[in-house]
Amino acid sequence: MKRYVLIGAGNRGYWMYADAIQNRCHDVACLVGILDINRKRASYVSSQLPGNVPVYTDYDAMMRETKPDCAIIATVDRYHSEYIVKTLELGVDIITEKPMTNDAAQCNAILDAEQRTGRRITVTFNCRFMPLISRLKEILNDGVVGEVLNVHFEWMLDTVHGADYFRRWHRQMENSGGLLVHKSTHHFDIVNWLIGQDPAEVFANGALRVYGPTRTRRSERCCTCPYAGQCEFAYPDENDPGIRGMYFDCEKEDGYYRDRCVFDPEIDIYDTMSLTVRYKQGALMTYSLIAHSPYEGWRMSISGTKGRLEAVQYDTGAQAADPCFHIKLYDRRGGTATYDLRKGEGSHGGGDERLLRMLFRGDVPDTLGQCAGSRDGAMSILIGIAANLSIREHRPVTIDELVPPEKLR
Ligand SMILES: NC(=O)c1ccc[n+]([C@@H]2O[C@H](COP(=O)([O-])OP(=O)(O)OC[C@H]3O[C@@H](n4cnc5c(N)ncnc54)[C@H](O)[C@@H]3O)[C@@H](O)[C@H]2O)c1
Structure with a gap:
């Protein structure tokens, strides 16, 4: 029976890990401690689980008393590296949520600590397990696109x-690295993994056009805002019992308001971003992310020496009703093929459940190489970190400037 501690008892820590270990994997795994700076939130999570899992605010006490085999990191992003490094130093393995960390110095510190201690870091890139992404990887592995260009x-x-x-801690660069790190780490990892190439250079632009101080009719938070009745961004889940238990009822401890105004002047991240990446092995990528679309989804094309793949996923909006995904393959002789794939059920199309099974049970072979480590964690955040620097300094930024290449072999 493997012993785990959870560091960061927020939404992800609870629903993805604590709930899975205590309710669905308790024959192979056991949660022996929950740590959070907010004791009330950690206690709330423990109260929702079987097993009376002890709650801590003191890291050293938890590690001493619980003697875990592995720590799961699901705090606010800026604190990941601190916990990763000191836990590795104690000889304990790590499962960390994405992004592995949110700046280059911390990324270097993590890679050094892993090398020094010989312990193992797993980065949970659940998007690799999404059915459409997994299928793209299988098709690419068949070689139908040739060398990716x-x-x-x-x-x-x-x-x-x-x-x-834009309501919570993510809205400040220092906490999350902005969406180009916090969110795009998933997307950059998908591409790095699909094409099997390493990023070399990034040039980016970013803007804050929809959120931030774009309106004068704003307030500190939605539940006390005089304009909430007319605001399309008013927080909708204030009365959800789970949200109340995890956030609103705990806010006196640390001032974490779940419903801060999306038009607050303290917001310093971008909501509209585009960039280009040159890969070491020669591929070029253009990428964009917006946080204000009428519908949710993504669209990708991959062109190579033999053909071109096109995939699209709609998560909301009218086109999300299609029960299948459709991947199109075009070859250079005018031929086309369509791969139809039924959508999966559950969080991230069932990807989260497949990842959990591999993490905690390890009873399915990793034939596609979906389990990611620190190198993958680093390569994906480094594109975002380079992009942020590129936006600030209006210049192309190389990955080698951020982490010496010998650390990423
Ligand atoms: N892979 C995914 O699809 C996915 C989805 C959501 C979140 N996440 C990741 O999970 C992590 C948590 O996100 P969330 O949505 O649960 O946020 P959250 O705000 O609900 O939870 C964060 C928790 O960290 C705690 N915390 C803050 N500083 C801390 C510190 N110094 N020490 C210990 N605890 C601290 C907070 O009190 C809070 O309970 C983030 O890194 C996020 O990127 C991943």
């Missing part, structure tokens, strides 16, 4: 999902 990738967050990043 170009990727065009567009990700659309709708105004429900997208706005939520």
Whole structure:
């Protein structure tokens, strides 16, 4: 029976890991401690689980008393590296949520600590397990596209999902690295993994056009805002019992308001971003992310020496009703093929459940190489970190400037 501690008892920590371990994987795994700076939130999570899992705010005490085999990191992004490094130093393995961390110095520190301690970091890139992404990887592995020359990738967050990043800690660069790190780490990892190439250079642009101080009719938070009745971004879930238990009832402890105004002047991340990446092995990528789309989804094309793949996923909006995904393959002789794939059920199209099974049970072979480590974690955040620097300094930024290449072999 493997012993786990959870560090960061928020939404993801609870629903993805604590719930899975205590309710669905308890024959192979056991949660022995939950740590959060907000004791009330950690206690709430423990109270929702079987097993009376002890709650801590003191990291050293938890590690001493619980003697875990592995720590799961699901805190606010900026604190991932601190916990990763000190946990590795104790000889304990890590499962960390994405992004592995959110700046280059911390990325270097994590890679050094892993090398020094010989322990193992797993980065949970659940998007690799999404059915459409897994299928693209299988098709690419068949060689039908040939050598990949170009990727065009567009990700659309709708105004429900997208706005939520502007209500909480994500909205400050220092906490999340902005969406180009916090969110796009998924997208960059998908591309790096699909095409099997390493990013070399990034040039980016970013803007804040919809959220941030774009309106004068705003307030600190929605539940006390005089304009909430007329605002299409008013927080809709204040009365959800789970949200109340996890956030509203705990806010006196640390001032974490779940419903901060999306038009707050303290917002310093972008909501509209586009960039280009040159890969070491020669591929070029153009990528864009918006956080204010009328519908949620993504669209990708991958062109190579033999053909071109096109895939699209609609998560909301009229076209989301289609029960299948359709991948199109075009070859150079005018031929086309369509791969139809039934959509999966559950979080991230069932991807989260497949990832959990591999993490905790390990009873399915990893034939596609879906389990990711620190190198993958680094390569994907480094594109976002380079993009942020590129936007700030109006210049192309190389990955080698951020982390020496010998650390990423
Ligand atoms: N893979 C995915 O699809 C996915 C989805 C959602 C979130 N996430 C990741 O999970 C992590 C948590 O996100 P969330 O949505 O649960 O956020 P959240 O705000 O609900 O939870 C974050 C928790 O971290 C705690 N915390 C903050 N600083 C801390 C510190 N120094 N020490 C210990 N705990 C601290 C907060 O009190 C809070 O309970 C993030 O890194 C996020 O990127 C991943």
